[in-house]
Amino acid sequence: MSTTPPPLRLTCDDAEATRGVGALVGRFAEPGATVLLQGDLGAGKTVFAQGVGRGLEAPTVVNSPTFVLVNEHLGGRLPMRHADLYRLDDLDQITELGLDQAAEGGILLVEWPERGQGALPDDCLHVHFSPLADDVSEDQLDASPRELVLTSNGRNAETLLSQLAQSLSPVSA
Amino acid sequence: MSFRVLALESSCDEFAGAVIEDGIEVLASVVATQAEIHARYGGVVPEVAGREHLRNLAPVMQATLESAGLGWDDLDAIAVTQGPGLGGSLLVGVNAAKAAAWARGLPLIPVHHIAGHLYANWLRPARDDWDDAPPPFPLVALVVSGGHTELFWMQDHERVERIGQTRDDAAGEAFDKVGRLLGLPFPGGPEIERAAGQATPERIAALDPLPRAWLPGTHDFSFSGLKTAVLNRVRKAEAAGEPIDVPAMAARFQESVTHVLAEKTARAAESLGAACVVVAGGVAANGALRDALRDRCAVPVRVPPARLCTDNAAMIGAAACYRQTRAPLDIDVFSTSGPEVFSPGN
Numbered sequence: 001m002s003t004t005p006p007p008l009r010l011t012c013d014d015a016e017a018t019r020g021v022g023a024l025v026g027r028f029a030e031p032g033a034t035v036l037l038q039g040d041l042g043a044g045k046t047v048f049a050q051g052v053g054r055g056l057e058a059p060t061v062v063n064s065p066t067f068v069l070v071n072e073h074l075g076g077r078l079p080m081r082h083a084d085l086y087r088l089d090d091l092d093q094i095t096e097l098g099l100d101q102a103a104e105g106g107i108l109l110v111e112w113p114e115r116g117q118g119a120l121p122d123d124c125l126h127v128h129f130s131p132l133a134d135d136v137s138e139d140q141l142d143a144s145p146r147e148l149v150l151t152s153n154g155r156n157a158e159t160l161l162s163q164l165a166q167s168l169s170p171v172s173a
Numbered sequence: 174m175s176f177r178v179l180a181l182e183s184s185c186d187e188f189a190g191a192v193i194e195d196g197i198e199v200l201a202s203v204v205a206t207q208a209e210i211h212a213r214y215g216g217v218v219p220e221v222a223g224r225e226h227l228r229n230l231a232p233v234m235q236a237t238l239e240s241a242g243l244g245w246d247d248l249d250a251i252a253v254t255q256g257p258g259l260g261g262s263l264l265v266g267v268n269a270a271k272a273a274a275w276a277r278g279l280p281l282i283p284v285h286h287i288a289g290h291l292y293a294n295w296l297r298p299a300r301d302d303w304d305d306a307p308p309p310f311p312l313v314a315l316v317v318s319g320g321h322t323e324l325f326w327m328q329d330h331e332r333v334e335r336i337g338q339t340r341d342d343a344a345g346e347a348f349d350k351v352g353r354l355l356g357l358p359f360p361g362g363p364e365i366e367r368a369a370g371q372a373t374p375e376r377i378a379a380l381d382p383l384p385r386a387w388l389p390g391t392h393d394f395s396f397s398g399l400k401t402a403v404l405n406r407v408r409k410a411e412a413a414g415e416p417i418d419v420p421a422m423a424a425r426f427q428e429s430v431t432h433v434l435a436e437k438t439a440r441a442a443e444s445l446g447a448a449c450v451v452v453a454g455g456v457a458a459n460g461a462l463r464d465a466l467r468d469r470c471a472v473p474v475r476v477p478p479a480r481l482c483t484d485n486a487a488m489i490g491a492a493a494c495y496r497q498t499r500a501p502l503d504i505d506v507f508s509t510s511g512p513e514v515f516s517p518g519n
Contacts, residue, residue, distance in 0.1 A: 067321075
């Protein structure tokens with residue numbers, strides 16, 4: 001019997017710290033891992049995905065898949081598929097992307113997953129992003145802090161979350 | 174001898190066909206909007222992209238040939254967008270193209286969607302202002318759309334390399350997301366341009382400029398911070414109960430995007446010694462971007478007419494004529510940004 005690990009709360013002081021957490025996910029993830037990235041515009045979802053790409057040692061530039069819907073990054077430890085449901089509001093369109101199968105043999109990242117409930121794998125790591133500072137200089141946006149809350153649903157995600165928790169020292173439990 | 178290609182493009186929500194002669198003449202260009210199909214065939218077209226394409230493909234192919242006044246025997250090749258795009262939508266176009274190529278014994282030429290956008294600049298309607306001459310090599314090409322913000326260095330049709338790209342959001346994506354933040358209708362590009370046109374210089378001056386990401390030493394772009402800066406200003410105004418000057422904010426945003434695009438494109442053209450700059454993709458329809466590029470670049474700046482900036486099949490047919498890479502009939506689509514734009518076969 002596995003016990004569900006508690007939520008992991010992390011404070012990332014800047015974009016590089018968010019990439020660092022993503023990189024750990026890229027390093028630890030087993031084939032089939034699904035990571036849902038939830039947060040408002042500019043909250044750090046794509047930055048986190050860049051970190052996952054780095055952790056996988058993928059050679060490609062990880063940028064926003066909002067219009068392309070799904071970007072595929074090959075050449076790393078595992079293939080990474082990076083999806084974005086921002087533009088899709090019709091569950092039929094989302095189902096057509098075949099995301100329930102897209103994690104197979106690799107790692108699937110999904111931005112704006114709240115739009116695709118029912119069309120996504122059940123076993124997933126959930127990362128919720130929220131900005132911590134109200135008043136940030138526009139020249140220092142990369143240096144604005146974020147809170148990341150990681151929770152798991154399903155066996156594989158629980159294992160991944162436990163590994164992450166072991167290698168990070170959370171600011172608060 | 175002329176070379177005529179029937180081109181199909183179905184990477185997104187529209188199914189388009191075109192017949193292009195010698196990479197220049199647009200003998201026909203049909204985009205399956207509901208209105209066009211309705212006018213010709215009187216059917217009601219369902220909304221869902223993939224299924225819609227399936228119903229549109231035969232009428233569009235037929236309408237394209239009819240409009241060109243040609244039959245299947247007059248064609249020399251079939252071209253099709255292989256990717257990137259929505260997998261289900263691409264499959265419809267690629268399989269239609271394969272079937273047509275097999276049935277008529279014609280070569281199949283797969284085209285990368287981005288290469289297609291670039292080659293809109295080689296079509297006759299894009300040459301009108303240039304004494305009919307094609308863009309001179311070597312050139313720097315800026316592809317700027319909802320999904321892409323990329324710079325290419327083209328020494329000729331064979332030697333093409335991507336020298337820069339966005340590290341986060343595409344410029345068109347930033348337009349759409351900021352449009353939504355400002356409460357403007359979709360799509361954000363034309364709406365922001367329209368709103369910005371209503372801003373007076375005094376009201377624009379009352380707003381601080383928005384940030385620009387220069388990423389010095391590279392030809393790369395970043396628009397994510399600009400989007401976040403607009404979001405923060407909107408939030409701050411909401412929290413303070415103050416109204417947002419939407420036209421002025423739209424103008425400040427558009428100014429930031431076009432300034433960075435024009436400046437970085439001009440610098441690339443200068444450092445590489447380009448003879449001209451070509452622009453392509455949906456955001457190339459933005460008037461402020463055209464003006465900024467023409468103000469800043471020392472070499473001629475070519476932008477296709479607006480109807481050739483958005484997705485169409487004519488550009489796919491043009492690219493196919495200049496890059497006649499024939500493919501076996503078992504090619505697959507690619508729904509992602511995976512392969513290089515100008516890798517062999519694309």
